[in-house]
Amino acid sequence: MISADIHTHTKFSADATCDMEDMIKTAISLGLEYYGISEHFNYEYDRLHLKIDGEEVPPIDEKAYFTRARAMQKKYAAKINLLAGAEFGFDDNSRTQERYIQTVEKYKPDFVINSIHVCLGMDCYFPHYCEGKSKEFAYNAYLYRVLESLDAAYPYDIVAHIGYCSRNATYPDPKLRYEDFSDVLDAILRRIIRKNKILEVNTSAKTAGSPFIPDTDILTRYYELGGRKVSFASDAHYAARIGEKRELVCEALKKIGFTYLSVPFRGKELQLPL
Ligand SMILES: [Zn+2]
Numbered sequence: 691m692i693s694a695d696i697h698t699h700t701k702f703s704a705d706a707t708c709d710m711e712d713m714i715k716t717a718i719s720l721g722l723e724y725y726g727i728s729e730h731f732n733y734e735y736d737r738l739h740l741k742i743d744g745e746e747v748p749p750i751d752e753k754a755y756f757t758r759a760r761a762m763q764k765k766y767a768a769k770i771n772l773l774a775g776a777e778f779g780f781d782d783n784s785r786t787q788e789r790y791i792q793t794v795e796k797y798k799p800d801f802v803i804n805s806i807h808v809c810l811g812m813d814c815y816f817p818h819y820c821e822g823k824s825k826e827f828a829y830n831a832y833l834y835r836v837l838e839s840l841d842a843a844y845p846y847d848i849v850a851h852i853g854y855c856s857r858n859a860t861y862p863d864p865k866l867r868y869e870d871f872s873d874v875l876d877a878i879l880r881r882i883i884r885k886n887k888i889l890e891v892n893t894s895a896k897t898a899g900s901p902f903i904p905d906t907d908i909l910t911r912y913y914e915l916g917g918r919k920v921s922f923a924s925d926a927h928y929a930a931r932i933g934e935k936r937e938l939v940c941e942a943l944k945k946i947g948f949t950y951l952s953v954p955f956r957g958k959e960l961q962l963p964l
């Protein structure tokens with residue numbers, strides 16, 4: 691059974707809508723033992739002045755977020771293990787990375803998720819990322835960016851949503867397949883293992899052509915290479931998606947051979963049996 695969902699967003703993130711307490715109550719009602727909030731810290735968006743629908747994305751109120759999350763941890767301590775984390779958008783710029791280091795030192799998040807959102811100067815989540823690019827070019831550019839992000843200077847625990855660029859891709863066959871990108875995916879998976887990081891299984895797949903990202907072919911290869919550390923992520927931006935497809939992911943992971951989920955917590959790691 692999967693009893694941990696440690697990648698979700700509340701309305702402290704600019705693209706999410708739910709109040710934190712409502713999200714926590716839903717996680718409790720689902721019987722989760724560990725529930726992680728990982729608000730967006732998009733310093734790369736700030737640096738590049740990226741816009742969504744013509745508007746700059748307002749930065750997160752970091753102090754308000756951690757203050758509220760720490761209060762909620764106390765309030766619900768008897769009912770659920772709430773983790774107050776952060777999702778960092780990777781940027782190769784050294785000043786941006788330094789800002790992330792300072793944020794970790796200042797707020798000491800319980801865990802950090804490292805994500806590629808921006809590639810070739812735009813957020814590769816949106817369909818326009820594909821415009822004028824072959825699938826091979828667009829996905830390779832994204833995957834090499836993921837590879838680069840693994841060497842980020844700031845501390846992180848989890849490698850997020852590999853296949854993010856396929857979520858809304860407009861190609862007739864958007865699925866990211868191991869066999870089509872095996873060289874760069876092998877490099878990514880080997881580096882995740884060497885650096886002792888956790889590979890996330892993310893069920894916010896949209897129209898990626900897979901029920902979760904990365905799909906079983908890539909997870910199988912990770913296991914073959916010796917990778918054992920995986921986390922479960924709904925990436926819910928509202929309460930109704932918390933824990934979504936956790937039974938499906940659990941069965942898929944067990945079939946490959948995984949026996950536990952990894953839950954990072956302030957530099958330690960828990961193993962929860964599947
Ligand atoms: Zn993300």
Ligand SMILES: [Zn+2]
Binds near residue numbers: 698
């Ligand atoms: Zn997220």
